[in-house]
Amino acid sequence: MLFRGKEKTYGAYLAEYIGHVEAGELAFVPWVYCALAQGTDKQKEAAARTLAQVLAGLNADGLAAMDLRMRETTSMEWSIDWRTLCLEELLAPNLSPEERRAVLVFSTFHPNGYIREQAAAALGTDPRALPAVLLRCNDWVAQVRQAALESLTHLLEIADGAEIAAALPILEKLRRSGRCRLEDVLPPFFQAFRREPGLLALGLERGDVRARRLCITLLPDLGAADLPYLTQRVKKEPDPFLRRLLYQTLLDLGPAGLRSGPAGGRL
Numbered sequence: 001m002l003f004r005g006k007e008k009t010y011g012a013y014l015a016e017y018i019g020h021v022e023a024g025e026l027a028f029v030p031w032v033y034c035a036l037a038q039g040t041d042k043q044k045e046a047a048a049r050t051l052a053q054v055l056a057g058l059n060a061d062g063l064a065a066m067d068l069r070m071r072e073t074t075s076m077e078w079s080i081d082w083r084t085l086c087l088e089e090l091l092a093p094n095l096s097p098e099e100r101r102a103v104l105v106f107s108t109f110h111p112n113g114y115i116r117e118q119a120a121a122a123l124g125t126d127p128r129a130l131p132a133v134l135l136r137c138n139d140w141v142a143q144v145r146q147a148a149l150e151s152l153t154h155l156l157e158i159a160d161g162a163e164i165a166a167a168l169p170i171l172e173k174l175r176r177s178g179r180c181r182l183e184d185v186l187p188p189f190f191q192a193f194r195r196e197p198g199l200l201a202l203g204l205e206r207g208d209v210r211a212r213r214l215c216i217t218l219l220p221d222l223g224a225a226d227l228p229y230l231t232q233r234v235k236k237e238p239d240p241f242l243r244r245l246l247y248q249t250l251l252d253l254g255p256a257g258l259r260s261g262p263a264g265g266r267l
Helices: 011-022 026-038 041-056 060-072 097-107 113-122 127-136 142-158 161-165 168-175 182-195 199-204 209-221 227-236 240-253
Strands: none
Touching: 011 026, 011 041, 026 041, 026 060, 026 097, 041 097, 060 127, 060 168, 097 113, 097 127, 113 127, 113 142, 127 142, 127 161, 127 168, 142 182, 161 199, 168 182, 168 209, 182 199, 182 209, 199 209, 209 240, 227 240
């Protein structure tokens, strides 16, 4: 516990916790989150604002690391009975969309499975939360995975190409996990690739090597591909292994799996 006295709450020390987070000490993020359960509305607003700032700075690796950090903060379970709390109770009135999203995303990292399940379901209409929802498709609790999968399926129907591309490194992480049921997760992504003609290019040109590796791996399942574009990608791919993998994939696809130019976009 970080309290100086038993009568104090997380909300009482929120300003101190926020100061640590703003100084780059992300170990204090879970304590900022706890103020959502024990703080006043003003304190909840300040906590949500800080969480939104942290979330804005997290890439795919940072998101996965924060997930682990929050789950390892087991003392969150000792001082607050999270089972008695509804997720809406953590949300102060008048939060911005970014702040509300941050509260829900950090709730998907919670050690309590019921909180994670509620949060995964609540994010099912927010495409910018797609990477966090996708992470929960690899949850160790079946009910959480199911809630996340239902949200994921809907999000992939409404998200644009850039929002989906941001989740591709997470998908590659899950593809290599033994827990995730890829037969459930991959089909809605295949539909998204076919619906969004520019998504393949967004993935192949992304700076994250995992997104590029995933797109190359999925090429045989995406239908006829644009040969001129992919030939140029072979020349421009900076990673030697992926350059060779893409070249070999094009050879394996052969004429039947390729087309001579774009048809309704790159795919």
